[in-house]
Amino acid sequence: MNCKHFGSCGSCGLYEIGYTEQLKQKEERVSELLAPFYSGTLEVFDSPTDHYRARAEFRIWHEGDRCDYAMGNIEKKGAITIEECPKVIEPIEKRMWKLLEKINASTEVLKHRLFAVEFLATTADECLITMLYHRKLDEVWRAEAGALEKALDCKIMGRSRKQKVVLSDEFVTEKLEIDGRTFTYVEYESGFTQPNPAVNVKMIEWAIKQAKTVGHGDFLESYCGLGNFTLPLSQYFDKVLATEISKRSIYAALENCALNEIENITFARLASEEMTEALNGVREFSRLKEIDLKSYHFSTVLVDPPRAGLDEATIALISTIEHIIYISCNPETLARDLETLCQTHEVVEAAIYDQFPHTTHVESGVFLRKK
Incomplete structure (x- = not known):
């Protein structure tokens, strides 16, 4: 990679x-x-x-009016902003940068006090995006996030303290070929899944x-x-x-x-x-x-x-x-x-x-x- x-x-x-x-x-x-x-x-x-990880979390770094993805630096002192992450599977990669563009192009509704984004995806191209906030989410956020869900062909959730907003589903469905048989797994946002x-x-x-x-x-x-x-x-x-x-x-x-x-x-x-x-x-x-x-x-x-x-x-x-x-x-x-x-x-x-x-x-x- x-x-x-x-x-x-x-x-x-x-x-x-x-x-x-x-x-x-x-x-x-x-x-x-x-x-x-x-x-x-x-x-x-x-x-x-490369393209092996089906679950990933990124911090959101705010600089002026712009948001970027960020990860902890290798010295474990602070963070760096990133422009690529080739370890995530393609269903995440093709959506994460479009998501960032949409967030930066929006009003303050999507970006205000957004501090992290989590992705959970499957090999069958399903993707659940969870947006984490330090503020209460209202109907205005729900409307903009709903439009974003359609634009990215994904599922979106919002989380803040003591609040969970599920727009469609809080899970993805994975299908794996194992020892000659197809197994179906429902994987929930808050549950453990193999990465x-x-x-x-x-x-x-x-x-x-x-x-x-x-x-x-x-x-x-x-x-x-x-x-x-x-x-x-x-x-x-x-x-x-x-x-x-x-x-x-x-x-x-x-x-x-x-x-x-x-x-x-x-x-x-x-x-x-x-x-x-x-x-x-x-x-x-x-x-x-x-x-x-x-x-x-x-x-x-x-x-x-x-x-x-x-x-x-x-x-x-x-x-x-x-x-x-x-x-x-x-x-x-x-x-x-x-x-x-x-x-x-x-x-x-x-x-x-x-x-x-x-x-x-x-x-x-x-x-x-x-x-």
């Missing part, structure tokens, strides 16, 4: 070396961390080097490859989000129990389950720690009164925790399950958790997925089988 802001914009920290070398360094870093637990070859899933669609498909297909080697039993998933992994993997198990703490994500997951006509998944709004308490019989939850937990016989569990990794109780719980698929956004905490998990399990497959090119961040995954 060529970008005129390399070296000054803090969004892409790796800009002095080519993409092949970036990927090699990430592979070496994760291989070293996993070396005590895995002696096999690390599978590497690369990314497009790199191309790598996301590779990551799900890697998890499916592991699930196919099991071929029996029920499936447990923690941190399921909107059903990103849940829906495709459900095909390879009898019953699925998937948990997530976010109400919005559970709402989207249920909607996505219906859209894809999948009937063997039960979603429950539980934090990882609560899931552990419920399955161990430590505590009863009214949210689970319609679910017979004793009817499940889990052969496989998938966890995709935040950067902090897994808590001790969850590690103890999943250590009782024969197969574990662990997707990690932090290889350091993954390695820490493997110190305990590998007392009962062995790592039989491992991979990295480059969701964030031109940064030091790397996603990784391991598949463990009980010894």
Whole structure:
């Protein structure tokens, strides 16, 4: 990827070396961390080097009567204005600059106290634009934003303190070809979505490859989000129990389950720690009164925790399950958790997925089988 802001914009920290070398360094870093637990070859899933990011947020910089997009600078001291951002997918790129032109050409209605713009797009050319303000939005704003929505062929939302204005929808609909089948995902503005669609498909297909080697039993998933992994993997198990703490994500997951006509998944709004308490019989939850937990016989569990990794109780719980698929956004905490998990399990497959090119961040995954 060529970008005129390399070296000054803090969004892409790796800009002095080519993409092949970036990927090699990430592979070496994760291989070293996993070396005590895995002696096999690390599978590497690369990314497009530009137009790969389907979610992006930009500050709005006001200079006189003009607005520009801005990002934090690479020294983390202040911000720089930008004139291009080739990492965003094309449905964002083709709208973001037209949006800025419209904002600068408008009266104060669109630009007054506008401080940020967020984009959420799909590979099917849907785009949701959220405009964030330090002021209350009125009917005049709604009228101008509505005209803008039509001009850009997109969906627009406005947000300010304690206010959300939805002009049409607050979601986009993504369709991904995964392991020979099309899956439909409704992705909400306020919910978590995987940022790199191309790598996301590779990551799900890697998890499916592991699930196919099991071929029996029920499936447990923690941190399921909107059903990103849940829906495709459900095909390879009898019953699925998937948990997530976010109400919005559970709402989207249920909607996505219906859209894809999948009937063997039960979603429950539980934090990882609560899931552990419920399955161990430590505590009863009214949210689970319609679910017979004793009817499940889990052969496989998938966890995709935040950067902090897994808590001790969850590690103890999943250590009782024969197969574990662990997707990690932090290889350091993954390695820490493997110190305990590998007392009962062995790592039989491992991979990295480059969701964030031109940064030091790397996603990784391991598949463990009980010894």
